[in-house]
Amino acid sequence: MSIFIGLLILCLFLCLYRVGKGPTAPDRTVAIDIVGTLVVGFCAIYSIITKKDLYMNIGLSWALLSFIGTLALAKYLEGRGFDE
Amino acid sequence: MKRFLHFLILLGIWLALTWSLQWQEVLAGVIVALLADLLLGDIFPIGSVKVFYPIRFFWMCVYTVVFIWYVIKANFDVAYRVLNINMPIRPGIVKVRTRLKTDMARTFLANSITLTPGTLTVDMTGDHLYIHWINISSEDPEKETELIVGHFENLLERVFE
Amino acid sequence: MNETIGMTLLVVGITFDIVGCIGLVRLPDIYNRLQAATKCVTLGTALILLSVVFYTGFNAIGVKALLCIWFVLMTAPTGAHAIARAAHRSGIRLWDDSVMDKYKDDSEGSEDN
Numbered sequence: 001m002s003i004f005i006g007l008l009i010l011c012l013f014l015c016l017y018r019v020g021k022g023p024t025a026p027d028r029t030v031a032i033d034i035v036g037t038l039v040v041g042f043c044a045i046y047s048i049i050t051k052k053d054l055y056m057n058i059g060l061s062w063a064l065l066s067f068i069g070t071l072a073l074a075k076y077l078e079g080r081g082f083d084e
Numbered sequence: 085m086k087r088f089l090h091f092l093i094l095l096g097i098w099l100a101l102t103w104s105l106q107w108q109e110v111l112a113g114v115i116v117a118l119l120a121d122l123l124l125g126d127i128f129p130i131g132s133v134k135v136f137y138p139i140r141f142f143w144m145c146v147y148t149v150v151f152i153w154y155v156i157k158a159n160f161d162v163a164y165r166v167l168n169i170n171m172p173i174r175p176g177i178v179k180v181r182t183r184l185k186t187d188m189a190r191t192f193l194a195n196s197i198t199l200t201p202g203t204l205t206v207d208m209t210g211d212h213l214y215i216h217w218i219n220i221s222s223e224d225p226e227k228e229t230e231l232i233v234g235h236f237e238n239l240l241e242r243v244f245e
Numbered sequence: 246m247n248e249t250i251g252m253t254l255l256v257v258g259i260t261f262d263i264v265g266c267i268g269l270v271r272l273p274d275i276y277n278r279l280q281a282a283t284k285c286v287t288l289g290t291a292l293i294l295l296s297v298v299f300y301t302g303f304n305a306i307g308v309k310a311l312l313c314i315w316f317v318l319m320t321a322p323t324g325a326h327a328i329a330r331a332a333h334r335s336g337i338r339l340w341d342d343s344v345m346d347k348y349k350d351d352s353e354g355s356e357d358n
Contacts, residue, residue: 074327198322
């Protein structure tokens with residue numbers, strides 16, 4: 001199992017490279033969104049290892065919260081209010 | 085009636101999340117589902133309840149199978165383009181018309197297009213969808229897009245309209 | 246038996262995750278990056294969550310994993326759609342070798358839209 005965690009951390013570093021390099025702000029936003037989805041994968045693997053549903057709860061709430069964060073960032077980039 | 089169906093859906097989700105039938109848990113679920121239904125029931129999308137008619141539910145299952153098949157195909161397509169050294173991509177944005185009317189059906193259509201091979205919904209104004217293609221291969225991309233959109237439209241029309 | 250299926254799903258899912266992240270680094274502009282990243286990482290994470298169902302069985306963890314698959318499949322395309330629209334409206338052009346951009350042609354006529 002630990003090799004899968006290692007591979008996911010490799011994915012995280014690829015995303016962080018795009019966060020650091022990304023020439024424009026939406027590039028960074030995409031990378032942050034992908035990091036949010038990868039964290040759900042981390043939680044799933046931890047719940048396989050420990051057999052506790054605690055990690056799955058974290059994954060569920062993380063999926064929803066990172067979605068709301070992405071929407072807020074997208075609206076901010078669009079340069080208009082939240083009323084739409 | 086509509087409110088009662090919402091209440092049942094919410095209570096079902098609560099019971100699936102807690103996964104125990106102790107009376108305290110069920111009581112808390114009933115109270116929370118009732119509150120959420122009374123406060124937010126008006127902004128709940130109307131079309132979602134229609135899915136539970138038997139015929140629509142059958143078409144929903146057909147749609148799910150087709151959708152999963154397209155998603156798997158899309159992933160192998162993207163993997164081929166990303167891992168190829170020459171990166172065979174010819175991106176562009178095309179415009180296509182949809183004949184679906186309800187919001188729920190349009191949401192599902194846009195999400196399905198995003199997860200199918202080589203396409204991404206960028207915006208929707210009125211009846212028109214703007215779709216980003218990763219690889220415009222044919223001479224007439226609009227026609228090709230209409231094929232994909234029409235395929236999902238036929239299924240979604242049976243589910244939601 | 247269930248462990249074998251779960252392990253296979255886990256390996257395939259993580260392979261797709263890695264392919265998606267490589268696409269995020271390699272592809273030339275934001276729209277193509279969104280395509281690769283959204284599709285591959287969404288399916289990869291969904292497969293990892295499905296492998297949780299096979300490993301632990303149909304109990305509290307498995308049901309939560311199934312709900313989580315549903316959330317991820319619903320929210321990821323919507324987020325991608327929001328970012329793509331925001332990028333286009335904030336003035337980011339397509340890659341230089343792109344073939345056509347109907348959206349730009351249409352929106353230049355009515356800037357207040």
